[in-house]
Amino acid sequence: MSDDDETARADGGTASQSETVEDERFEEHPLEWDEPENNDKAPDERDSVSHRTEKYDDRKLVTGQAKYTADYEERYPDLAYAAVVRSEIPHGRVTDIDTSAAEAMDGVEAVLTPESDAVPDAKYTSAGQSYPEPSPWDMRVLNEHVRYIGDPIAAVAADDRTTASAAVEAIEVSYEEYDYVTDPEDAFGEDAPQLFEGGEVENEIVGHDYDRNRMAHIEGELGDVDAALDGETHVHETEWETIRQSHANVEKHTSLAYTNEDDRHVLITSTQVPNHTRRQLAHLFDIPIRDIRVTKPRVGGGFGGKQAMVVEPIPLALSLATDRPVLYEASREEEFYAMRSRHPMKVKAKTAVTDDGDIEAIDIYALSNTGAYGSHGMTVAGNVGSKPLPLYSKVPNVHFEADIVHTNTPQTGAMRGYGAPQGTLALEGHLDEVARDLGLDPVEFRRRHHMEVGDLDEIAGMMGGEGAERRIRSCGLDECIERGKDAIGYDDLEQPAADHLHRGIGMALSAQGTGVAGDELGAAQIMMNEDGSFHLQVGGVDIGTGADTAFLQIAAEVLGCDEADIVVKSADTDVTPFDYGAYASSTTYISGMAVKKAAEDAKERILDWGSKLLDEPTENLKTGDGTVYSETSGDSVTLEDIGYEAVYGDDEREHILGKGTHCTEESPPPFAAQFADVTVDETTGEFEVHELVVAVDCGVAINPGMAEGQIEGANHMSYEMAVSEGITLDDEGRAEVADFDEYGLPSATETPPIESILVETHEPTGPFGAKSVAEVPTNTVPPALSNAVRDAIGVRVREMPITAEKIKARLDERKD
Amino acid sequence: MDIELTINGERTRVEAGSAEDLATVLRQHGYIGVKCGCDGGACGASKVFVDGEVRMACGMAAADADGSEIQTVAALGTQDDLHPVQQAFVDNFAVQCGFCIPGMIIQAVALLDSNPDPTEREVREALDDNICRCTGYQKPVEAVLDAAERMQGEQSVAADGGRSVDGPPRRAESTGCCGGGCDE
Secondary structure (H helix, E strand, C coil): CCHHHHHHHHHCCCCCHHHCHHHHHHCCCCCCCCCCHCCCCCCHHHHCCCCCCCCCHHHHHHCCCCCCHHHHHHHHHCEEEEEEECCCCCCCEEEEEHHHHCCCCEEEEEEECCCCCCCCCCEEEEEEECCCCCCCCCCCCCEEECCCCEEEEEEECCCCCCHHHHHHHHHHEEECCCCCCCCCCCHHCCCCCCCCCCCCCCCCCCCHHHHHCCEEHHHHHHHCCCCHHHHEEEEEEEECCCCEECCCCCCCCCEEEECCCCCCEEEEECCCCHHHHHHHHHHHHHHHEEEEEEEHEEEEEEEECCCCCCEEEHHHHHHHHCCCCCECCCCCCHHHHHCCCCCCCEEEEEEEECCCCCCCEEEEEEEEEECCCCCCHHHHHHHHHHHHHHCCCCCCCCEEEEEEEEEECCCCCCCCCCCHHHHHHHHHHHHHHHHHCCCCCCCHHHHHHHCCCCCCCHHHHHCCCCCCEECCCCHHHHHHHHHHHHHHHHCCCCCCCCCCCCCCCCCEEEEECCCCCCCCCCCEEEEEECCCCEEEEEEECCCCCCHHHHHHHHHHHHCCHHHHEEEECCCEECCCCCECCCCCCCCCHHHHHHHHHHHHHHHHHHHHHHHHHCCCCCHHHEEEEEEEEEECCCEEEEHHHHHHHCCCCCCCCCCCCCEECCCCCHHHHHEEEEEEEEECCCCCCCCEEEEEEEEHHHHHCHHHHHHHHHHHHHHHHHHHHHHHHCCCCCCCCCEEECHHHHHHCCCCCCCEEEEEEECCCCCCCCCCCCCCCCHHHHCCCCHHHHHHHHHHHHHCCCCCCHHHHHHHHHHHHCCC | CEEEEECCCCCEECCCCCEEEEHHHHCCCCCCCCCCCCCCCCCCCCCEEEECCCHHHCEEEEHHCCEEEEHHHHHCCCCCCCCHHHHHHHHCCCCCCCCCCCHHHHHHHHHHHHHCCCHHHHHHCCCCCCCCCCCCCCCHHHHHHHHHHHHHHCCCCCCCCCCCCCCCCCHHHHHCCCCCCCCC
16 A cells, blocks of 8 residues: 555545545556547437437337247247256266156157267356356266256257156156265365366366365455454454345246258347357357357346356257257246356455554455356355455455355356345445444444545455556445435434334445456447438347347437437347347446447448538538538538438448447446335334335436336345345255245335435446446345344344344344 | 137137146237246236236136136237336336236236226235336336326316216226237
């Protein structure tokens, strides 16, 4: 740390922007950003961006005419249906599969086992990440060595769903059973049953130790945490525990495969990552990438559960075996035990704080249960530290460490928030407790320490390596806190009349990223039609978030036309340019910037044609209202005229095409301040959450209505993490949850009202000032609710979910 | 077995297995607005009107619907002429992935038919078995309350300020059905 930063801490962490920027150590991350002139439009200059434009596909969606993968069923009269045989034991080896009864059934077209020719033997990871994947290749499509109740063993294709299910029931599997382990702390022990042999896994991840079921270990440090912990009077330590949360996307994982008239293998599939899926299938099946087409129709929710190649190899293998189109739609039961879930974790937080209330050191340790396979294991665990810790970027000594271990339990994967919810619970719950122990107002305590514009996020460097630090160029945390406090009524809380009821407010801050710094790519192209309309082809993936609409608004803003004059085609690997996919809150920022660049490229050609037709230099010309116009002469020409002239006019004809590609080292964090208002009954522990308020700085909201929907939906998901049990398992690691009722999603009456507040800032690196919005409000309700209960009644619940029973138990402990 | 159904105003005879559920049969006939999210009556995505009552089509045997009149979400409005509830969902940004929305709209229409001026609590209670994973419930609830206002505004008001008896009949077929088959 520099002297400037020492000064900053001494005065309560309020270093001015100029002081921090003068720090020459970090001049490679300047605050100033070379922003294109047209990127920073004032709100009243924006014709399309910032407007509550109707969602592109909404009319189809509300009339039930939009097509999701399963709705393509009627297009393929020869369609066969897939079903999967899954392991009924937690750990062992398949010694025999008797498929004779299934094969003899009328209507059964194929039964595949690990030995079948159509089934790839290669290892892979289901994680839909960039190449080379930061996840181990530890899976096979069908398995002889089974590692959890749910591991796929065999697959069937039949003429209808009922026959496919009956065939699965008719298959007899014999096993040699092994010892198993389901608790992550036990799994880490030296005598625990081992899931993988040394050398068995390809693409091993840093810190792996398969003798101890550890798939990865990560660690990073700034300053000297041990020294700081030794030196301070106030050292606090707390431990937190999170649930195995289900994505519970209402559309199940669904995928349809066939070979088309050009001998190319087509996957219509409910995915967040078409390009990664294409690459992974090519690897698995040894088919050239060009011969695989992955296309995504409407997607019924992803939330990270479809940032994975979870089901696609099964219908492709069956389609190759039967020479028929094959549809595989996971059952709802399979969704809970054989698809993916959020990594359950135990997270320890430790801090050293001075008598004056300055935070000298933060130490976070996470033990992550990655289940039977390692998809997204290391990267999710990394985000436990790298997302929340930058909130307190002025703290000089920081240490983060995580162990990611295998157990014989269902598979985990990416899920909205991606490790940040686990880390945010621990850090924001912990700091709240520290403030209360020191007799400080928890809100003011955070205000003293939180990140602000000009700060350098060194945590990004600590986790991402030298040079990965990032400068914070937009931060609306103060306004988020202020407006959130006002909305929840923080300063004038009324206590209930009854003595046994106590009301409290809890708050939590959150930061996320916007895309993966240095590891993203989005691309787009735009074609002008002769009538002045456009076709936008973009690799970005709309999984229900409204991304297509955001793309249209960005393109329309540049081109000066109505959104309705642009047709968008997104995420079809035969038609659209490359994109890493919908994850890491990257879509608007990365793919949206590619769209903006493509539109700018097309606009340049349009202005050239306008210049020719109006006989004026391009410098005088602008686009707007479907025209090119001159502010100098007042003349204008319509885009339609330009469209026709370009393709049918003089002998300099051209098809106006624009292209844009975007990748960046930047990943600006969006911020959120969450408030929860709760009343607790001290006789029973029962509690009622009156309201959740969440204020979010997402830069410029491209479509405020859609942004609010993202915030409220994310907050709803976060509330679920705070109050429901998630997927509970029995001693063998068998999911005890088979349907929505058992899973316990909070329903409309069980969910408190959620107020979303958009705090607009301007992020110069984003399209028209935008950063991300979809994940940051997923992180905050568990800590805010834990803090609210603590505020109301003085007891602390650290293991999610927060229940009346746990509160009552803490109250009883206090009495003792 | 052979059963007779009137689907969105169109009378049709369909073949249905004895164990086959109504959602599967409707979807096989192209009514893709009937969604299946849960395999058995737990998410609300497959809601349709069966003889004017809201039913989860995935939790009902097709055979039990023999002779019934069925309306799916496609009967309510067209893309160019949305039912007020559909329009309110669009205008209030209550739709994200949209998978749960047809069922939610059916339920909302049923609520407003029987209770044209519901409280927020009543809306939440009505939607209690409709699972939405993307938007949660804040915007859908706001959309239904907005639709209630719009629909009341559209009706002539009786002299006592109550609901006019010659307002739109309670079921949705009068509010813009395209005559069946508009579910593709």
